[in-house]
Structure formats: structure tokens, C-alpha cells
Amino acid sequence: MENMPPAKSSYQHIWQGVKCRIIAVVCSTIAISVNLACSDSANTLEVQDEPPTVSFLSVQPSQIDLDTVRFEANGQASVRFRVETTVQFRNTAIRNVRAMLMPPTGTEPVATAELRPRAGNMVSAQYAGDLDARLTRSSVGTFTLVVIPFDVFGQSGGDARQSIRISDSRASAPVLLSVDAPDTVRIPETGTRIIQITARATHPNGVSFIREVLATRTDNRAITFRLLDDGDRNGLSGDQTAGDGIFTATLQVPSTNTPAVRTFEYQAIDRAERRSNVISKNIVFLR
Structure with a gap:
């Protein structure tokens, strides 16, 4: 009797070897699926790596003539873009959805915005928001509006892009x-x-x-x-x-x-x- 190991509690017997799947829905727009593998030696968190993907993108306006925009005394004008998107997801949670206006050349965005959730279900969520950009008379060409979803682990998913044509009818030719x-x-x-x-x-x-x-x-x-x-x-x-x-x-x-x-x-x-x-x-x- 002295060499026998101490008896485990009923809780420990139940916990040993358990594998559980948790699905939580937050605000009707976010779904998360996590696998928990539990044993006597260690607890392991197994995450299925399926980052969210943008399946729909709408940006308005898609064309701007700077000659129709009111410029301030500092030579800049504020232009607002309405962005609406749908994000598909499986076995992950959407942390945030970001919109960026990229210039014709260069890697730094002209403006960024965080889109807000509107509605959703277990497999998709709708996001929308306004992106405000500060433009000058030389801000012409084909810009690109990029929408990128991120999961709770910070991984970027499949993005979507739309071209934004900015011209200036008042400007002369070269x-x-x-x-x-x-x-x-x-x-x-x-x-x-x-x-x-x-x-x-x-x-x-x-x-x-x-x-x-x-x-x-x-x-x-x-x-x-x-x-x-x-x-x-x-x-x-x-x-x-x-x-x-x-x-x-x-x-x-x-x-x-x-x-x-x-x-x-x-x-x-x-x-x-x-x-x-x-x-x-x-x-x-x-x-």
C-alpha cells in the first residue's frame, strides 16, 4: 500500500486525455475555432491556420477630378472614400480590417482607415468605413485602395484591391x-x-x-x-x-x-x- 501512487481525483480522471473544440461567436461578426489538446505532461494550443479573406469590395468614388474639389489655403484638399467589404473566415477570428490608399508609385500609403463591423454570421462578416485622404494638385494618376483583414494572431489574410483614378482637368499637358x-x-x-x-x-x-x-x-x-x-x-x-x-x-x-x-x-x-x-x-x- 505504501508504494501505490496517490489516487487521482475524479476531476483529474475526467481532464486526462480530453480534446475539446471551442467555438465562440462575438458580436455576431467574429467566429473563432480553437483546438485544445490536453495531457498530463503539457497543454498544447493547436490553431488551424486559415486567415480571413476579402470576398467583396466596393469603393466610392472610384474616380475624382481634382478640379471639382475645394482646395484649402495650404494647397491641400480632403477627399473621403466610402469603403464597404465582406470578409470570409473559417477556424479563425477577425481582429481588424484595414483600408489603405496607395499612390501610383511608392510603398507608403497616402491614407489609412480601420473599417468597423456591421453584420455577419458564422462564415462571413461585413465591414464598412470612411477613408479620408489629403491630396494636392500633383496627386494624380491611378491610385490603389487595398483592404486587408487580420486574424487574432496578427496574420494578414487575402486582400482585395480597387483602382482609384484621380485626375485634374484644369492641369495643362506636358x-x-x-x-x-x-x-x-x-x-x-x-x-x-x-x-x-x-x-x-x-x-x-x-x-x-x-x-x-x-x-x-x-x-x-x-x-x-x-x-x-x-x-x-x-x-x-x-x-x-x-x-x-x-x-x-x-x-x-x-x-x-x-x-x-x-x-x-x-x-x-x-x-x-x-x-x-x-x-x-x-x-x-x-x-
Whole structure:
């Protein structure tokens, strides 16, 4: 009798080896499913990793003309977007749903907002809210509104995106001032030859408002190349200084090129898709 282990209580006998599944519904919009594995040695929390996913997204307005917006004395305007979304979930809980307005270029959002729950059931929930963005006259182009759901463990689920077109009908088009390209290019016998073409352009809203200068070959308009003002002197463009209004393209002429006279049309394009005047230049390719 002295060597026998002490008897376990009835509670301990019941608890040993129990596996239980808990489903809780909070505010009719959040469902959570957790597996609890319990033993004498340790208690283990097993979570089924199925983060929530956006199944529906509506954003209004989807287009904005800045000429119809009231600007303040500081040159900024406040624009409100109404965002409504539906989130699907299984075996997880929705912690929050976030909306972000992303600019045409860059990784930092222009504005963010937390959407609030409206209604739901055991498999989906509706969220809605207003996203307020501060815009300037140069805030034009195709923005992207992104909605991301997060579960209670901080994992982001499947997001949804909608394009937001922001234009300014009052803004003028860019002006292409000049193009500097070689008149003659000798095709190399082997390898490639590097040539550089530059263009000068301006814009009433500033040079940064110009997205690119596009060159199009007139005998085959599917052949184009871009001149950029990005300061990537050691990169693809070879541009020396960003934002100085000089757009650059660095091109390779291979030995397989055919002797011919090629005509290229150059045109500056701004972030509102407005196009400048056209300047044409011929390049004679010979051996």
C-alpha cells in the first residue's frame, strides 16, 4: 500500500486525455475555432491556420477630378472614400480590417482607415468605413485602395484591391522641348554598341508630374522605348540626375541590326495620361 501512487481525483480522471473544440461567436461578426489538446505532461494550443479573406469590395468614388474639389489655403484638399467589404473566415477570428490608399508609385500609403463591423454570421462578416485622404494638385494618376483583414494572431489574410483614378482637368499637358539623339549610328561588326538619347520636357505642375517620355518607331508602332528622369545613372535608363527635366534612355544596338533609316516619335506623358506635342527624329543605321 505504501508504494501505490496517490489516487487521482475524479476531476483529474475526467481532464486526462480530453480534446475539446471551442467555438465562440462575438458580436455576431467574429467566429473563432480553437483546438485544445490536453495531457498530463503539457497543454498544447493547436490553431488551424486559415486567415480571413476579402470576398467583396466596393469603393466610392472610384474616380475624382481634382478640379471639382475645394482646395484649402495650404494647397491641400480632403477627399473621403466610402469603403464597404465582406470578409470570409473559417477556424479563425477577425481582429481588424484595414483600408489603405496607395499612390501610383511608392510603398507608403497616402491614407489609412480601420473599417468597423456591421453584420455577419458564422462564415462571413461585413465591414464598412470612411477613408479620408489629403491630396494636392500633383496627386494624380491611378491610385490603389487595398483592404486587408487580420486574424487574432496578427496574420494578414487575402486582400482585395480597387483602382482609384484621380485626375485634374484644369492641369495643362506636358511640353516636350527638345530631343537629342544621334543622326547616324554605325552597326558593330560583333557584339553591341551603346547609344544614349535624351529629351527635355516641362510641365505646369512641375517636372515630377511627368511620368516618362515615350519613343515610338513609326514603321512599327509596337516598338517603343521609355526615357526616364529617375537619376539611375548606372541602371537601365542611364539618367544622370533625377528631377532635372532631362529624360534619358540608354540603348543597345546589336550587330544583327539591319541598315535602315528609322524614324522615332517622342512624346512626354504625365501621370494623368496627358500627352505633349510630338517631336520626330531620324536615326540612320549603317555598317
